[in-house]
Amino acid sequence: xxxxxxxxxxxxxxxxxxxxxxxxxxxxxxxxxxxxxxxxxxxxxxxxxxxxxxxxxxxxxxxxxxxxxxxxxxxxxxxxxxxxxxxxxxxxxxxxxxxxxxxxxxxxxxxxxxxxxxxxxxxxxxxxxxxxxxxxxxxxxxxxxxxxxxxxxxxxxxxxxxxx
Amino acid sequence: xxxxxxxxxxxxxxxxxxxxxxxxxxxxxxxxxxxxxxxxxxxxxxxxxxxxxxxxxxxxxxxxxxxxxxxxxxxxxxxxxxxxxxxxxxxxxxxxxxxxxxxxxxxxxxxx
Numbered sequence: 024x025x026x027x028x029x030x031x032x033x034x035x036x037x038x039x040x041x042x043x044x045x046x047x048x049x050x051x052x053x054x055x056x057x058x059x060x061x062x063x064x065x066x067x068x069x070x071x072x073x074x075x076x077x078x079x080x081x082x083x084x085x086x087x088x089x090x091x092x093x094x095x096x097x098x099x100x101x102x103x104x105x106x107x108x109x110x111x112x113x114x115x116x117x118x119x120x121x122x123x124x125x126x127x128x129x130x131x132x133x134x135x136x137x138x139x140x141x142x143x144x145x146x147x148x149x150x151x152x153x154x155x156x157x158x159x160x161x162x163x164x165x166x167x168x169x170x171x172x173x174x175x176x177x178x179x180x181x182x183x184x185x186x187x
Numbered sequence: 188x189x190x191x192x193x194x195x196x197x198x199x200x201x202x203x204x205x206x207x208x209x210x211x212x213x214x215x216x217x218x219x220x221x222x223x224x225x226x227x228x229x230x231x232x233x234x235x236x237x238x239x240x241x242x243x244x245x246x247x248x249x250x251x252x253x254x255x256x257x258x259x260x261x262x263x264x265x266x267x268x269x270x271x272x273x274x275x276x277x278x279x280x281x282x283x284x285x286x287x288x289x290x291x292x293x294x295x296x297x298x299x
Contacts, residue, residue, distance in 0.1 A: 043249030101202060101229045104222050108209040117218055117280065140263035141228060146221050147263075148270045158217040158270060 026067065029074035033063040036073075075128035075186050082185045089181040093138060096177075100143040107160070118162040119148060122155050122171040125179060131186030138178045145174055192241025199233030202226050215281040216273045224266040231258050 041055035063070065076082075107114055126132050136147040136155060144160035157174060164170050206226020213219040232255050239251040 040253060043253050046246075097225070097229055100225045101205075104209060104225050105202070105205040108205055108212055108222060113212060113214075115213075115218060117215075119217075119274075119280070136267065137260070137263040140224060140267060141259075144221065146217060146224065146270055147267050148217070148274050158221070160218060160221050
């Protein structure tokens with residue numbers, strides 16, 4: 024079941040990329056579809072990581088919401104860093120803190136680490152099991168719980184539903 | 188349409204300029220990476236969107252969308268790899284830093 028699902032997601036992603044690269048003529052669609060199927064057939068043993076994605080209406084809604092939350096955070100983080108850079112005193116208070124995630128799937132953790140890197144003042148330095156080591160430009164809380172609360176929780180509630 | 192595209196492209200270049208300024212002003216590797224990663228990601232995305240709006244007749248929205256996804260997926264990974272390599276090579280944080288959990292855990296033998 025998991026294999027079928029990961030193969031299905033693989034075909035959908037490859038086909039979507041193909042459609043975006045070409046125009047919408049039937050010839051191109053048929054050829055792209057056939058090629059996507061062939062690639063997934065040849066490499067299905069390597070695609071099992073995609074099977075972590077949950078496919079139900081709720082997780083699809085959360086995926087779209089996550090995209091918007093993520094874009095908003097990216098915008099906020101740029102303004103935040105830009106203000107720090109142009110202010111003459113350079114108001115930074117940096118340090119590396121340790122946070123803990125509840126996510127189990129490797130793909131979910133990879134998404135979380137990437138999202139943390141692109142959000143205000145944080146940069147993932149190292150991952151070890153369920154602990155992330157994060158360089159924080161303005162440390163406001165030094166213990167694991169407080170740092171987890173302010174860095175991870177915002178994304179975790181979406182990713183938990185998407186990846187489980 | 189061309190005007191909107193130009194404005195978006197200009198915003199992107201301002202973001203990139205601020206990122207470059209950040210790389211000059213920040214005190215250590217990790218803080219520089221912070222300024223670098225975020226600004227280049229948003230700057231590149233705005234730049235690409237501006238180009239696709241300004242040259243709407245080429246119909247390259249799909250290609251631009253693929254490029255944006257690619258930048259979003261790979262930019263943080265590369266900065267993560269750089270930060271990790273810098274830390275394991277023993278590059279110190281600036282003196283203004285508050286704490287370094289990774290280093291203290293390494294000394295306790297807990298982390299890699």
